[in-house]
Amino acid sequence: MDTPRTDARLLDGKAIAAAVRVEVAAGAADFAARAGRPASLGVVLVGDNSASRSYVTGKEKACAECGLASRELALPATASFSDVLAAVHALNADPAVDGILVQLPLPDPRMEQAVIEAIDPAKDVDGFHPLSMGRLLAGLPTFVPCTPLGIMEILARSGIPTRGAHAVIVGRSHIVGRPLSILLSRKPADATVTLCHTATRDLADFTRSADILVAAVGRPLTITADMVRPGATVIDVGVNRIPDPSRPRGYRLVGDIDYPALLPIASAITPVPGGVGPMTITMLLSNTLLAANRRTANP
Numbered sequence: 001m002d003t004p005r006t007d008a009r010l011l012d013g014k015a016i017a018a019a020v021r022v023e024v025a026a027g028a029a030d031f032a033a034r035a036g037r038p039a040s041l042g043v044v045l046v047g048d049n050s051a052s053r054s055y056v057t058g059k060e061k062a063c064a065e066c067g068l069a070s071r072e073l074a075l076p077a078t079a080s081f082s083d084v085l086a087a088v089h090a091l092n093a094d095p096a097v098d099g100i101l102v103q104l105p106l107p108d109p110r111m112e113q114a115v116i117e118a119i120d121p122a123k124d125v126d127g128f129h130p131l132s133m134g135r136l137l138a139g140l141p142t143f144v145p146c147t148p149l150g151i152m153e154i155l156a157r158s159g160i161p162t163r164g165a166h167a168v169i170v171g172r173s174h175i176v177g178r179p180l181s182i183l184l185s186r187k188p189a190d191a192t193v194t195l196c197h198t199a200t201r202d203l204a205d206f207t208r209s210a211d212i213l214v215a216a217v218g219r220p221l222t223i224t225a226d227m228v229r230p231g232a233t234v235i236d237v238g239v240n241r242i243p244d245p246s247r248p249r250g251y252r253l254v255g256d257i258d259y260p261a262l263l264p265i266a267s268a269i270t271p272v273p274g275g276v277g278p279m280t281i282t283m284l285l286s287n288t289l290l291a292a293n294r295r296t297a298n299p
């Protein structure tokens with residue numbers, strides 16, 4: 001007779017995010033009392049990509065809920081390189097703006113690197129500036145990109161041990177997979193990390209040996225049941241829109257994993273939506289407060 005399995009514990013990113021936001025709100029109130037102004041996030045949004053618009057609206061709403069101010073500079077899709085740079089420079093020069101976020105992708109992705117490099121590193125709350133990334137690699141204080149930071153927070157606050165664990169990350173992006181590989185392998189996380197990517201041979205051989213499996217690929221159903229060791233912790237970073245005529249918006253969100261199939265196999269799992277996503281926005285708020293406190297300490 002088969003042993004009955006219980007479904008994986010849900011790692012409720014929404015609930016963890018709510019707990020972190022209470023802490024951020026307290027820090028934001030304290031900052032505002034000391035500085036005489038709220039900590040503030042400046043956002044540059046170029047073009048009318050609907051996913052980007054909705055991410056930015058979500059970030060601004062979250063700022064307001066935690067007592068942070070936000071200032072949006074919206075530019076048309078036709079904005080030139082110098083228009084976008086001018087927006088970044090305006091936020092760099094504004095003493096009341098602590099953090100700067102340029103929502104990606106830009107309509108012309110060839111601009112992205114130069115625009116990221118134009119952000120004042122003291123305000124780089126996304127952690128995408130090469131100086132921030134280099135400091136992360138060197139183990140120096142910096143701004144850590146929000147999604148990997150949110151994943152570390154989910155693991156820590158859910159009591160999932162990382163020390164000596166084999167963490168397998170699928171996806172080597174500069175935004176998620178690569179910085180996460182550094183955070184998990186360094187102290188105090190102390191995991192052994194395998195970073196898989198599109199050229200990895202026999203991907204399932206690696207994923208099956210994971211104690212902690214992170215899918216950050218951007219393609220639905222990349223991780224299927226046969227690729228996961230029973231009892232593994234599975235973190236799903238994917239946010240994929242798939243058509244669904246039964247939904248008012250005409251689509252629904254799915255991650256990178258075969259969620260229903262993994263539920264009875266994993267010991268803990270993040271849902272989509274409501275897993276990593278709410279943590280990404282929350283860590284942006286946390287980084288903005290960190291930037292504000294650092295800037296007032298080192299004006």
Ligand code: GUN
Nearest residue numbers: 101102103104105126146
């Ligand atoms: N586009 C998708 N994710 C992100 C993010 O974390 N930051 C920015 N700036 N753009 C994004």
